[in-house]
Amino acid sequence: MLSKEVSPEPAENTPDQAQKTAGKRRRRRGWLIALSVVLVAIVVAVGAFVAWAKDTYPSDAGVVAEVQSDSRVVYEELDGMIRLAPAHTESTQGLVFLVGAKVEPEAYVGRLAQAAAAGVTVLIIEPPLNLALLELDSFDSLTASEPQIQHWAVGGHSMGGVKACSYAEDSKVTKLLLFASYCSTDKLAERQDLSVLSLQGSEDLVINQENLHNAAASMPENTDQELLQGVTHGQFGSYGDQPGDGQALISDAKAQQLISSKVLEFLVPGK
Template identity: 40%
Template structure:
């Protein structure tokens, strides 16, 4: 009779292990499905305009989309990390003005469409444009949080409607933080609350009329505010602010 107790205990343990394994598998499958549902696609017209631009060479390298000047003259680059479940190509049009200014842009393709699942180092993306010498890293929303984690390997950080969860206050890193006055998600107030995680000389700019979705071309986003700035004005603002910031890195 006594030998039946160990056997019963082993059966109970086996059942528990089976249930736990099932829960893990279910959780993984759930995450995989969730990461693919509700992905915000790039609006076709802005993307088509970039693809038709003779001064820009757009290349899909798998790990990311590279936007480079057609004349090959570029020594400064930006690795840009998309927001959660936003198609990378949705940012091409808003960043195209930088390419016209001689800045190569690499828009990453995050693992499972979520930046916090992407554990690749910065050089996995800078390696896509090996001739670029000076690299900024940046990102929109959740992508900016990931950019902060990679900033130690970059020459500068640019936040697009985002803020750091990593303390960079003592890093000495040049930082440009761009917020939208009408952003209902990464609100200017939330960005200001995380200000102490950035270096004291970080430049914080609030773009009048910009919403959270104004930083890309993927349509309206739940919980966001209503923008009062046009797409053309937003592109011009982003280009001017980041071009001026990049110029300070060349001095």
């Protein structure tokens, strides 16, 4: 007669085992809650940053209208940039200009229109989230639409100037134009073929003066730094007052005339 095998009944969980299982579940829930809180915080922070970056300093519509009606200049709004070009002459000189943080590219057309009228094709770049340091396109990519240009300059205002310094490392660039800005590295120090014009405002309370002073020692030998009397940080563009800036001692119209003449002399000597 065959004996019948009886399967052993599963052992009941002991109080200690049940307590360990419950503890694991609580820890797992705790980790999930913590992770959810972190993810929500990241989403909120990113959203706040994007909203901050998109809250731009608006350009002066009157100055923009003057440039658009200037018969000497061709004004074009292209994908990711504003293009200013001479209306009555072939252009072989170009300037790539990077805007200040949260400043609309239109704010610089008044300061650069005189150079365009004199023969310089100006490309004012609109960077991602209005922050020049986020511009990832190469210099060749930014200038691909202008094969006729034989001589290139780069420039920028404030944060845009810092980014312009990195583009100036390209051997095709022979001039660097800085508005209330400086280079954050010494990579240009040995460039014998690079001319630099650094324009600063006497009433600029936004720029870090210590950093500006320290950066001067790392600039190329052919660097000209000029202090424009009465000019604030914000007057290097036409976008109104900027928080933390100084009090302008000259009008925006006079600041534009002064800056435009310095830019023209630098980019097109003798004009």
